[in-house]
Amino acid sequence: MMSRFSLQTRRSKDRAATLLLYCAALLLCAGVFFALYFVASRGWQVISWEFITEPPRDGMTAGGIWTPLVGTLQLTFLSMMATIPVGVATGLYFSEYASDNAFTRILRLAIRSLAGVPSVVFGLFGLSLFVVLLGFGSSMLSASLTLACLALPLMITASEQAFMAVPKEYRDASYALGATRWQTICKVVFPSAASTVVTGIILSVGRVAGETAPIIFTGAAFYTPGLARSIFEEVMALPYHIYVLATAGVNIEQTRPIQYGAILVLVVLVLSVSSLGIWMRRRRL
Amino acid sequence: MTNIAVSSVITGREDRDAGTEKDVHIGTRGLDLYYGEAHVLKSVSFDMYRSSVTAFIGPSGCGKSSFIRCVNRMNDFIAGARVTGELLVDGDDIYAPGTDVIALRRRVGMVFQKPNPFPMSIYDNIAYGPRLFGVTDKDQLDDIVRRSLEWAALWEEVQDKLGSSGTGLSGGQQQRLCIARAIATEPEILLMDEPTSALDPLSTARIEELIRDLKKDFTVVIVTHNMQQAARISDYTAFFLMGELIEYGKTSKIFTAPDEARTGDYITGRFG
Amino acid sequence: MTIDTRKQIEADFNEISRMLLKLGNMSGEALTRSVWALERLDMATAHAVIEGDDPLDDLTEWIEEKCMAFGARHQPLGRDLRAVLSTMHMAVDLERIGDYGVNISRVVLALEGKSFIKPLLDIPRMSEVFSEMLHCTLNAYDTSDPEMAKRVFMMDGEIDALEKQVMRELFTMVLERADRFEQAFLLIGVARALERAGDHLTNIAERVVYICTGKSVRASDFKKRKQ
Secondary structure, three states: OOOHHHHHHHHHHHHHHHHHHHHHHHHHHHHHHHHHHHHHHHHHHHOOHHHHHOOEEOOOOEEOOHHHHHHHHHHHHHHHHHHHHHHHHHHHHHHHHOOOOHHHHHHHHHHHHHHOOOHHHHHHHHHHHHHHHOOOOOOHHHHHHHHHHHHHHHHHHHHHHHHHOOOHHHHHHHHHOOOOHHHHHHHHHHHHHHHHHHHHHHHHHHHHHOOOHHHHOOOEOOOOOOOOOOOOOOEOOHHHHHHHHHHHOOOOOOOHHHHHHHHHHHHHHHHHHHHHHHHHHHHOO | OHHHHHHHHHHHHHHHHHOOOOOEEEEEEEEEEEEOOEEEEEEEEEEEEOOOEEEEEOOOOOOHHHHHHHHOOHHHHOOOEEEEEEEEEOOEEOOOOOOOHHHHHHHEEEEOOOOOOOOOEHHHHHHHHHHHOOOOOHHHHHHHHHHHHHHOOOHHHHOOOOOOEHHHOOHHHHHHHHHHHHHOOOOOEEEEEOOOOOOOHHHHHHHHHHHHHHOOOOEEEEEOOOHHHHHHHOOEEEEEEOOEEEEEEEHHHHOOOOOOHHHHHHHOOOOO | OOHHHHHHHHHHHHHHHHHHHHHHHHHHHHHHHHHHHHHHOOHHHHHHHHHOHHHHHHHHHHHHHHHHHHHHHHOOOHHHHHHHHHHHHHHHHHHHHHHHHHHHHHHHHHOOOOOOOOOOOHHHHHHHHHHHHHHHHHHHHHHOOHHHHHHHHHHHHHHHHHHHHHHHHHHHHHHHOHHHHHHHHHHHHHHHHHHHHHHHHHHHHHHHHHHHHOOOOOHHHHHHHHO
């Protein structure tokens, strides 16, 4: 029925498509590796134990990145503390409880639009809500909460999808055994979705750790002599530190290696968090 | 193997003639089920007997699966599902207001078409139900797990790997695990919705043997598309067509000389 | 199950039922021809009937095999199940009728060159009733007609009555002259065989009713009711 000719045509088309997609993937990998090489080759000579563990000195032209590094970790941790419970709970509400009506549809639409809002808008929002209205001032708390808002849409969508992906068969089995809805969520839905939720958290961490715009107005310090000891103090952050060194430093040219070193540390940090997430997901059943 | 099979067939026969006489376990009186506008079950009335296997046959969409989902009220989860009439379990109408659905589901276990073990260890799968009802004692749980697995004829195969994942078992083993899980809470009734449709013939044979054993302790209600299977394992057979119960009676009669022409047409493959 | 499966079931069973009808005609013919040979003491025909028995056995075996293959292939239920299992039994019944033809033909050979102690009247009459019964039975089977099958039960009563009459007559003759014993004994065997053949047809007719209605009937119940 199928002529030999058309079969051959289809085969060669198939081969061409495979080749094309392969090339695209190769190109992407090449791009990533080039960027990594670019950063690493310029930054690696400044990387040392002291670079990581010493605060900046001499008007940030010498010394290390200890203060902004810890500041970023603090900000990320704090914002996750706020995002995870709210995001997961909202995701749970959408997947388990919400019926399909006008209210939930509007809610979903709002969350989707929120994901598309530029990060600087979040910065301004954080400034007026947390810094001014709630009176937290320019502080680690304000900055973290602003970052939390930024990560929230991602977190909600990721966890909702994680819960939705739990097969209906598991729920049926649980209900048929006489479980209540809450028991089913705690014992079956949540554990099965946990690995996917973790992936969502890691994506959020990546997003939050690299953000500059939302924290400029809300709590990132140009320079602090030491680590923040309270959530109401301002805090240095790695991405803002890089931005400062590259645009407003005392001696921009002289501090290039420090800039690249800081970028390298940030990239390695984000990459290792992602790898950890991927490894955890693999390890699960 | 052959000897065992033959003897179990013979004992099955004896049970069939001796026991099960007219001890009604599940009864329906003018049961109607609607999914929104769709009239899924139309005034179904009949009795199922204790410690017997009742098979439901009929073409797809005839209402047989919907019916068994009424017995443990799993239809409650379907938006727009509505039941009128009576469905009696041990004489109590389970659709009466104030019925404790959770307690009902503890009395009425269910096994699904696709094996659906939870993504947890074999042990935790079995212990799931008992733990829901507050059993926390380790020894007691160990005991329940072992007994349930023995009941489901799976103990010998998994006793050394109770900690490994239930989803790593073969399809037939998974289904027996699900049966073990369902009987771990010691229900009186076991509903099975095409439990072997996703299994190979050998696994199917094991499950069928298991069902014949289980009816000593449980009242089994099974939906099947395989008429030979219904003929092999059930004591009573109900034939549904477009939401109506067309004929209900002893399996030996339904499959050799049914009263209703439509039943005869269905079992000989004239439609469906 | 699709319509094609149904067609296949019907085609396969049709093949079996054709062969059963053929077996019925052949066995019936063996019996009636043997009686025909008896009336005329025609040795050639008697030999032909005896030799014709092997094909009957082969055909019976063939039908049994086909029925088993049918069961394995279609795993029939309901009417199909009743039909195929009953057909298997019927083949055996029909084969036995063929054997009675052989028995009677042996009697013919034993009577070679002798003359009858009495004119044969009732035995040919039994053979006629048998032919009628056979016709009726096979027709009922072929057309799935339980009413026609029930008529066979009545005719069997007629054969039974004729057999009793033959026996009475022959006994009386033996009592009168003991040297008639040998021939009387042989002729009683013939009458007995015809009566048995009638019983086999009755069995078959009962099974026809069972295939059609799913209910077991007994010919004796019918005979009693009519009396």
